[in-house]
Amino acid sequence: MTAASLSPIPYTLSPVVLLVRPQLGENIGAAARAMSNFGLTELRLAAPREAWPNPKALKMAPNAEPILQAAQCFPDFTSAMADIQHAYAATARPRDMHKRVLTPEAAARQMSEIRYQMSKETSLTFDIRHLTSATPRVALVFGPERTGLENEEITLCDTIVTIPTAENSSLNLAQSVVVLGYEWWKASAECRVLSTEGKDTLNSALSTQHSPAPKEDWLGLFDQLEGYLDAADYFRTPDKKPLMWQNLKTMLLRGEWNAQEVRTFRGMLRGMWEQRRHS
Amino acid sequence: MTAASLSPIPYTLSPVVLLVRPQLGENIGAAARAMSNFGLTELRLAAPREAWPNPKALKMAPNAEPILQAAQCFPDFTSAMADIQHAYAATARPRDMHKRVLTPEAAARQMSEIRYQMSKETSLTFDIRHLTSATPRVALVFGPERTGLENEEITLCDTIVTIPTAENSSLNLAQSVVVLGYEWWKASAECRVLSTEGKDTLNSALSTQHSPAPKEDWLGLFDQLEGYLDAADYFRTPDKKPLMWQNLKTMLLRGEWNAQEVRTFRGMLRGMWEQRRHS
Numbered sequence: 001m002t003a004a005s006l007s008p009i010p011y012t013l014s015p016v017v018l019l020v021r022p023q024l025g026e027n028i029g030a031a032a033r034a035m036s037n038f039g040l041t042e043l044r045l046a047a048p049r050e051a052w053p054n055p056k057a058l059k060m061a062p063n064a065e066p067i068l069q070a071a072q073c074f075p076d077f078t079s080a081m082a083d084i085q086h087a088y089a090a091t092a093r094p095r096d097m098h099k100r101v102l103t104p105e106a107a108a109r110q111m112s113e114i115r116y117q118m119s120k121e122t123s124l125t126f127d128i129r130h131l132t133s134a135t136p137r138v139a140l141v142f143g144p145e146r147t148g149l150e151n152e153e154i155t156l157c158d159t160i161v162t163i164p165t166a167e168n169s170s171l172n173l174a175q176s177v178v179v180l181g182y183e184w185w186k187a188s189a190e191c192r193v194l195s196t197e198g199k200d201t202l203n204s205a206l207s208t209q210h211s212p213a214p215k216e217d218w219l220g221l222f223d224q225l226e227g228y229l230d231a232a233d234y235f236r237t238p239d240k241k242p243l244m245w246q247n248l249k250t251m252l253l254r255g256e257w258n259a260q261e262v263r264t265f266r267g268m269l270r271g272m273w274e275q276r277r278h279s
Numbered sequence: 280m281t282a283a284s285l286s287p288i289p290y291t292l293s294p295v296v297l298l299v300r301p302q303l304g305e306n307i308g309a310a311a312r313a314m315s316n317f318g319l320t321e322l323r324l325a326a327p328r329e330a331w332p333n334p335k336a337l338k339m340a341p342n343a344e345p346i347l348q349a350a351q352c353f354p355d356f357t358s359a360m361a362d363i364q365h366a367y368a369a370t371a372r373p374r375d376m377h378k379r380v381l382t383p384e385a386a387a388r389q390m391s392e393i394r395y396q397m398s399k400e401t402s403l404t405f406d407i408r409h410l411t412s413a414t415p416r417v418a419l420v421f422g423p424e425r426t427g428l429e430n431e432e433i434t435l436c437d438t439i440v441t442i443p444t445a446e447n448s449s450l451n452l453a454q455s456v457v458v459l460g461y462e463w464w465k466a467s468a469e470c471r472v473l474s475t476e477g478k479d480t481l482n483s484a485l486s487t488q489h490s491p492a493p494k495e496d497w498l499g500l501f502d503q504l505e506g507y508l509d510a511a512d513y514f515r516t517p518d519k520k521p522l523m524w525q526n527l528k529t530m531l532l533r534g535e536w537n538a539q540e541v542r543t544f545r546g547m548l549r550g551m552w553e554q555r556r557h558s
Binding site for chain 2: 030033034036037038039063064105163164165166168169170171172174175178179182185186189
């Protein structure tokens with residue numbers, strides 16, 4: 001079975017599943033198995049605790065072998081996110097962060113509308129050959145089994161997805177992948193049916209005219225800005241810095257700038273900083 | 280944590296989760312954990328392969344201890360189904376059986392409308408104290424890990440629930456419970472919001488005026504009828520009997536008779552049979 005035969009949705013059009021610091025190979029395998037059930041094919045691992053490739057993952061998910069073999073392993077979270085343009089953080093805990101929080105259903109609908117929108121702009125019929133290069137890279141981001149995503153990681157994501165639960169809100173890793181994968185599959189099936197009709201509910205910020213900058217552009221911006229702010233002693237006391245810095249990044253990210261806008265802002269910052277040094 | 284604290288939905292109003300011939304304690308535990316995430320509290324096991332109680336189940340699901348401790352173990356499928364009035368069989372494989380097939384979403388909506396309907400008939404506000412005795416017993420039925428439910432078992436269920444998947448349609452046991460539990464939780468939350476407004480989409484066959492007969496009544500009917508038909512050599516050749524008998528039972532069940540109607544039909548059969556012997 002090849003990766004292509006797993007799903008009618010082409011490889012590059014489904015969201016990436018990114019597991020951040022996963023602890024157990026078995027859970028990676030169970031997540032891959034859930035992916036294969038719901039047409040998700042691209043798996044990324046950021047700093048898994050156990051060495052990769054991991055035979056325990058394959059043992060857990062013989063059907064998902066193509067997904068596991070094609071999985072990419074990154075040394076850390078930011079490198080795994082470099083080319084991602086819109087990231088959904090799967091997390092149950094509400095945090096004091098001004099980010100959009102969506103249900104799995106709403107997030108899935110948004111993801112498949114991005115995909116659909118691409119097809120509408122290139123052709124009136126759903127022709128996948130026109131889509132691959134310009135399709136925004138979308139990721140579903142899952143934290144480690146025990147602790148979940150850290151605030152720092154959630155900050156870099158654009159949207160929080162919270163699975164509605166009863167009082168026991170702790171889902172295991174693969175079960176969270178099941179729920180989000182299941183909603184993705186439902187929503188994308190719906191969009192396949194609708195693909196030749198009009199449908200204009202896409203958030204305009206996510207259309208091709210406004211393709212969001214990949215995260216590596218944002219990380220570059222943040223590095224630059226943090227350097228300036230540290231040098232300027234903006235944060236005053238070290239204990240206040242983490243929250244101030246998180247809020248600042250969240251605020252900037254919410255604008256969903258494209259690559260050109262990020263460059264413009266960086267140029268503006270640099271201009272200000274150089275000016276300051278010379279004055 | 281007591282069972283009652285797991286969910287705002289009272290114990291007797293959520294569907295029963297019935298695992299038929301589950302093979303591994305770990306999977307029973309993972310299923311119970313998923314139940315606790317989504318407000319399902321009543322677990323039944325029919326002929327589990329390993330002895331029950333099973334410490335491996337608890338190890339897998341420390342949060343779900345109240346569910347596991349309250350779980351009831353039955354010697355076989357039919358005894359576990361005895362008091363069930365409407366059963367949903369979770370199965371992926373389409374079979375030549377004239378049964379309603381619903382998506383998890385549609386099944387969940389139907390289940391929570393049964394619950395809601397009860398509240399409307401007893402009181403204009405959603406007062407759970409009036410509901411417990413008359414609430415129809417509903418079950419979600421899951422087959423063993425490797426093989427799934429047998430045709431004989433599906434036949435006794437009223438509705439098939441099929442989880443939409445990509446080409447790999449094999450979900451593990453707990454993951455199927457996750458999807459159905461998740462949809463149940465979504466639908467029941469919706470019904471909580473709607474509980475004081477009018478909402479009349481309930482299938483009339485499922486209302487209190489027409490409370491479906493419990494499965495033990497049907498099993499009694501089937502035993503009686505099979506005895507007559509065997510004695511009458513109705514099935515002719517033994518190899519043709521299984522399918523003929525399955526189709527006949529499916530056909531009868533589709534009427535969703537109440538207990539009185541089952542008794543009436545049994546009386547009719549008996550009358551016919553006695554008449555035949557005396558003539």
